[in-house]
Structure formats: structure tokens, C-alpha cells
Amino acid sequence: MAAACTRTLCKVGRSILTSPAARRPGTVSYLVGNVSSRGSRRAYRTNGYRSELLSSLQTGVGGRVLGCAVLLGGGLGFYHTVKFRVQQLLAQEETKVSGGGLRLTLYQYKTCPFCSKVRAFLDYHGLPYEVVEVNPVMRKEIKWSVYRKVPILMVDGEVQLNDSSVIISSLKTYLVNKERSMSEILHCYPEMKSVNERGKEVTEYNNKYWVMLGEAETTEIYPEKGMQKEEMKWRQWADDWLVHLISPNVYRTTGEALASFDYIVREGKFGTFEGFFAKYVGAAAMFVIAKRLKSRHNLQDDVRQDLYKAVNDWVTAIGKKRKFMGGDQPNLADLAVFGVLRVMEGLQAFDDMMANTRVKHWYRRMERASLNHEGRQH
Incomplete structure (x- = not known):
């Protein structure tokens, strides 16, 4: 599940960075606004933080920043997913060599x-x-x-x-x-x-x-x-x-x-x-x-x-x-x-x-x- 979410984040990040629309003013605010209108308004109702976020994303620069952020988040998620899986495999191997999991x-x-x-x-x-x-x-x-x-x-x-x-x-x-x-x-x-x-x-x-x-x-x-x-x-x-x-x-x-x-x-x-x-x-x-x-x-x-x-x-x-x-x-x-x-x-x-x-x-x-x-x- 974590790996699937990571892959999705990476795809979203790449699409934002490569899309011409990311360079046009208002695109990102439109996207965020659509999300907000579908029930996410509560996430930004803290001391005007939502309005500041939207205004900062009114430019193409903001879109590219968001794309990088999403892509970076996807990369970090992928790293932690791989790390977690490696730790699981090591733990399983340790259990195997230390007695086959016998209690x-x-x-x-x-x-x-x-x-x-x-x-x-x-x-x-x-x-x-x-x-x-x-x-x-x-x-x-x-x-x-x-x-x-x-x-x-x-x-x-x-x-x-x-x-x-x-x-x-x-x-x-x-x-x-x-x-x-x-x-x-x-x-x-x-x-x-x-x-x-x-x-x-x-x-x-x-x-x-x-x-x-x-x-x-x-x-x-x-x-x-x-x-x-x-x-x-x-x-x-x-x-x-x-x-x-x-x-x-x-x-x-x-x-x-x-x-x-x-x-x-x-x-x-x-x-x-x-x-x-x-x-x-x-x-x-x-x-x-x-x-x-x-x-x-x-x-x-x-x-x-x-x-x-x-x-x-x-x-x-x-x-x-x-x-x-x-x-x-x-x-x-x-x-x-x-x-x-x-x-x-x-x-x-x-x-x-x-x-x-x-x-x-x-x-x-x-x-x-x-x-x-x-x-x-x-």
C-alpha cells in the first residue's frame, strides 16, 4: 500500500512539473480550490494560512515548487518504503537463523x-x-x-x-x-x-x-x-x-x-x-x-x-x-x-x-x- 501511494505521488509530481499549465498563473490555485470545494476546507482554516498558501501558488513558480515538493515527497516515501521492506527482510532472516522463529x-x-x-x-x-x-x-x-x-x-x-x-x-x-x-x-x-x-x-x-x-x-x-x-x-x-x-x-x-x-x-x-x-x-x-x-x-x-x-x-x-x-x-x-x-x-x-x-x-x-x-x- 505504501509503495502504491509513493508511485502515485511520483507520477503527480512529474505531471505537474512537465505540464505547460504549471507555468500559467492560477493553475495551481484552481487545482487546490477544486480540492477544497470537495471537502478539504477544514485543513486550511488556521489564521488565514489557506489564503496565504493560495496566493503564493498563483504564479507558475509556485506550480513548479509544488511539483518539486510532491516529487520530493514521493522520493522520500519510496526511500522509506524500501528501507522498511529491507528491515522486514532482515528481521525475518534474523528470526530464521536464530531458531526458525521457535518460541x-x-x-x-x-x-x-x-x-x-x-x-x-x-x-x-x-x-x-x-x-x-x-x-x-x-x-x-x-x-x-x-x-x-x-x-x-x-x-x-x-x-x-x-x-x-x-x-x-x-x-x-x-x-x-x-x-x-x-x-x-x-x-x-x-x-x-x-x-x-x-x-x-x-x-x-x-x-x-x-x-x-x-x-x-x-x-x-x-x-x-x-x-x-x-x-x-x-x-x-x-x-x-x-x-x-x-x-x-x-x-x-x-x-x-x-x-x-x-x-x-x-x-x-x-x-x-x-x-x-x-x-x-x-x-x-x-x-x-x-x-x-x-x-x-x-x-x-x-x-x-x-x-x-x-x-x-x-x-x-x-x-x-x-x-x-x-x-x-x-x-x-x-x-x-x-x-x-x-x-x-x-x-x-x-x-x-x-x-x-x-x-x-x-x-x-x-x-x-x-x-x-x-x-x-x-
Whole structure:
């Protein structure tokens, strides 16, 4: 519509400038007068402005001035129309590369390592998302969901993704190949319910470490032989081993347990009474639970040594010739390990890990990559 109006203004301007009548006195006043007689008089009833305008246009010079003005107005209108359209196209392209226009809402506990994994992926890829912090006691924020754990990622308010590794794999699949919808991609990760060794029903997901791509896309993402299997191996290692070292280390002593719960209460969503209860009673409970976890996972008496070994094993797997396990850029294993370790920041266990392992340089590179959204598609 704006473009049509602009074209009309340009035609009018040109016709006024090129018409011989524009050079004759009274022509423009006749034109304006006709417009006024058809209902435009109100536009000029301000302190004699209409009469001054008409008198100034009684000459051919006035006609040429009006023609230039109309033509200039048309040109400016055309410029702004083009500018607006370019801005629209750029905005559409930005939406396309930043996640295909997906509206993402993450339901989380901020200090949960699995939630931190998902945030690491979203931040690195520059995907905009909203966060809903869930109260870990009442969990009212996810009462609508049959799945009662976090993280949960809602896509466009309709598709629910559960399990951190499923969330990451399905989003990565979508970013590489947008021909399939998120609903279609989710069918590649079917639920599987089972009973664990303690008699508790658990939900697992088939294929959750696979990125579902065609042969050509797989070759592009994983150009070297063995890269995909290596990524999957270490993603599973992060879930099955590394994450289980966090609690025994951050709740290793009563002092560390109190410091950890002080951090959890500050960063989480607790009421006043809930926060007090969580800090002191929760810290005492987790101190006891951490001891049980140490026994369940066959950890050493000094659980720091298991943490140090795990982190150094990771750094050794990356090697000296690569910045990340993914090469020059982080892959999904890098993002998973970074997300898990990040939840210890600000605690004694994190400081000890940075001081007593070889992880520091890799970790700082990951921080920068995440902060700068270096995985955003261009």
C-alpha cells in the first residue's frame, strides 16, 4: 500500500512539473480550490494560512515548487518504503537463523546440572528463550505436566520436550534441517518406561544422543571419521558419570553443604520459610545423601580425587591439538560437560577443580563461546 501511494505521488509530481499549465498563473490555485470545494476546507482554516498558501501558488513558480515538493515527497516515501521492506527482510532472516522463529520456554531449577546443559546449548547457539524458575518444593509451575522433572522445554507453547539430552539432540536436528517440524523430530526419541534396581519406575528415551540427520548433513557436521561416536560417548559419560560427582563434592562437608544450599536458596525460587528450611534442613539431608551417593557410585573417601580424575580424563580426550572436542568449535559433548561443571561456580569444589586440574583453559574458552553466542547460524 505504501509503495502504491509513493508511485502515485511520483507520477503527480512529474505531471505537474512537465505540464505547460504549471507555468500559467492560477493553475495551481484552481487545482487546490477544486480540492477544497470537495471537502478539504477544514485543513486550511488556521489564521488565514489557506489564503496565504493560495496566493503564493498563483504564479507558475509556485506550480513548479509544488511539483518539486510532491516529487520530493514521493522520493522520500519510496526511500522509506524500501528501507522498511529491507528491515522486514532482515528481521525475518534474523528470526530464521536464530531458531526458525521457535518460541522457547525453559522450565528449570537454576542450579540443576541438566538444566544448565540445556542453557549452555541455547546460549551458545544464540537461541532466545524465556525461563520459568520452578519452586522445587511445590513445583506449581509444572503442575500442568504429567512429566514432573526439569528441565522441560516448551516449543511454541505446544510441543513439550523432556530430558536434557532429548532437548539438545532434537533442537540440534532442527537447526541443521528445518524441513521437519519439532513434532516430527520428537517422534525419533520415543519414551521407554522401566523399573530400576531400586524398584522405581523411570522414563528413558531411545536414541537421545543421536542427531537425526541424513548422510550428507551428517558428513557436513561430522567431517572426520569417528567424530559422531566420540561426541555421543562423552555426552553419555557426562550424564552417567560426571553429573553424579557433583553432589558428593558440593556437599562433601557440613560447611560446604551449607554454602551450597545458601547458593541454591539465593538462586532458586523459595518462599521465606521454604528458604530457611531448605538451607539448614536441606543442607543436613544432602550431607547424608552425599555419603550414600559416594557409596552407590563407588567413589573414593576423598571425592575430590574422583572429580579431578574425571575432569582430567576429559581434557586428555580433547588432546593438545584441539581447542574443543568439536575441533575449533564446541560440539554437543563440550556443551554438556561445560553445563554440568558450571553449576559448581562460586563453590569451593569449583575453585579446587580449577586449581588442581588441567581444565581451566578449555573452560574459559567455553565461557567465551557461550557468552558470545558463537554457535549462532549466519
